[in-house]
Amino acid sequence: MMMHPTKARILEAALALLGRAGAEGFSASALAREAGVSKATLFHHFGTLDEVPLAAFESLWSSRMTAPHLEGLGMRAYMEALGEAVIEVAGKERAFLNAYFVFVTRALFDERMRARLSVGMDELHRSMRAALAARLPSSVSAPLLDTLTRLLGVGLDGLGLHLLLTSDEAELRKTWRMFVELIAQIEEA
Amino acid sequence: MMMHPTKARILEAALALLGRAGAEGFSASALAREAGVSKATLFHHFGTLDEVPLAAFESLWSSRMTAPHLEGLGMRAYMEALGEAVIEVAGKERAFLNAYFVFVTRALFDERMRARLSVGMDELHRSMRAALAARLPSSVSAPLLDTLTRLLGVGLDGLGLHLLLTSDEAELRKTWRMFVELIAQIEEA
Numbered sequence: 001m002m003m004h005p006t007k008a009r010i011l012e013a014a015l016a017l018l019g020r021a022g023a024e025g026f027s028a029s030a031l032a033r034e035a036g037v038s039k040a041t042l043f044h045h046f047g048t049l050d051e052v053p054l055a056a057f058e059s060l061w062s063s064r065m066t067a068p069h070l071e072g073l074g075m076r077a078y079m080e081a082l083g084e085a086v087i088e089v090a091g092k093e094r095a096f097l098n099a100y101f102v103f104v105t106r107a108l109f110d111e112r113m114r115a116r117l118s119v120g121m122d123e124l125h126r127s128m129r130a131a132l133a134a135r136l137p138s139s140v141s142a143p144l145l146d147t148l149t150r151l152l153g154v155g156l157d158g159l160g161l162h163l164l165l166t167s168d169e170a171e172l173r174k175t176w177r178m179f180v181e182l183i184a185q186i187e188e189a
Numbered sequence: 190m191m192m193h194p195t196k197a198r199i200l201e202a203a204l205a206l207l208g209r210a211g212a213e214g215f216s217a218s219a220l221a222r223e224a225g226v227s228k229a230t231l232f233h234h235f236g237t238l239d240e241v242p243l244a245a246f247e248s249l250w251s252s253r254m255t256a257p258h259l260e261g262l263g264m265r266a267y268m269e270a271l272g273e274a275v276i277e278v279a280g281k282e283r284a285f286l287n288a289y290f291v292f293v294t295r296a297l298f299d300e301r302m303r304a305r306l307s308v309g310m311d312e313l314h315r316s317m318r319a320a321l322a323a324r325l326p327s328s329v330s331a332p333l334l335d336t337l338t339r340l341l342g343v344g345l346d347g348l349g350l351h352l353l354l355t356s357d358e359a360e361l362r363k364t365w366r367m368f369v370e371l372i373a374q375i376e377e378a
């Protein structure tokens with residue numbers, strides 16, 4: 001789906017601002033300044049300020065998790081690459097990942113934000129499900145594929161949270177590899 | 190380790206208050222009232238107000254995750270029971286689990302809280318590690334046991350977060366069971 005270039009620019013500015021200033025520094029004025037647009041333009045593209053970070057996170061995750069560089073990879077390598085994408089964000093864009101969890105936590109208390117986040121999670125689920133389906137024998141049933149995709153999503157969020165809390169990248173990379181090895185056995189079963 | 194009964198009473202009151210009023214309603218006055226102690230007594234037992242929820246979550250998780258009812262269980266049943274404990278908290282004590290993630294998120298931005306949380310996570314890690322060690326063949330190496338324990342922790346946190354965001358208990362129970370099945374293969378390998 002094509003996005004209006006101004007809207008895309010606002011999302012990019014939102015990621016830059018969140019990464020630099022965190023959720024605290026995220027205001028309509030600061031965002032408009034960062035994107036080089038007026039506040040009127042900002043609210044032309046987004047109904048509320050809260051929508052912007054959610055949309056920005058969605059666009060980031062979906063670009064990282066469905067990036068073309070994942071396409072040629074087999075099952076193991078694909079799942080390892082997903083974990084590496086989260087490890088990389090946690091290492092290089094810590095402030096940004098922190099901001100992500102702030103917004104996720106805020107969504108726990110806000111029905112509308114939760115619904116919005118849920119749309120993004122479903123989209124990511126569908127794209128990971130398709131990627132797994134392409135890499136697994138066709139004998140794997142649809143319900144098994146759903147559960148497996150969900151397990152991958154649960155693992156990725158758990159990984160992100162633990163990376164932020166413990167900073168133990170090396171240990172968590174080993175943990176992710178073990179997870180991938182266990183899942184890969186389904187392929188070989 | 191025995192805990193001063195007043196301290197234990199404050200922790201219990203903190204859990205009740207967080208479950209009812211969320212992190213927003215958590216103040217020194219409200220907590221002192223809930224526990225039936227003076228604010229002076231409260232601050233005699235805890236240096237700062239932020240320490241209280243963290244200590245309360247620690248005591249809750251450690252009692253749930255190391256409860257005597259887990260003792261007779263084999264590897265699969267033990268891991269299933271850990272997942273069920275999180276599912277139960279998410280179902281019956283939603284507000285409380287929400288508050289837990291609020292504090293975890295706050296810890297992302299506060300070195301001291303993160304250090305405190307890290308102590309609690311390490312303790313839980315040790316107790317789960319011991320439980321796994323008792324259920325696995327002695328041929329499982331110490332590093333493998335560490336990684337496996339960490340994987341279980343990552344999975345449990347991911348599970349909790351997804352339960353709160355999607356409320357899809359039935360799907361997530363299936364997801365957890367698949368995770369357990371995959372891990373249980375290590376026992377049988």
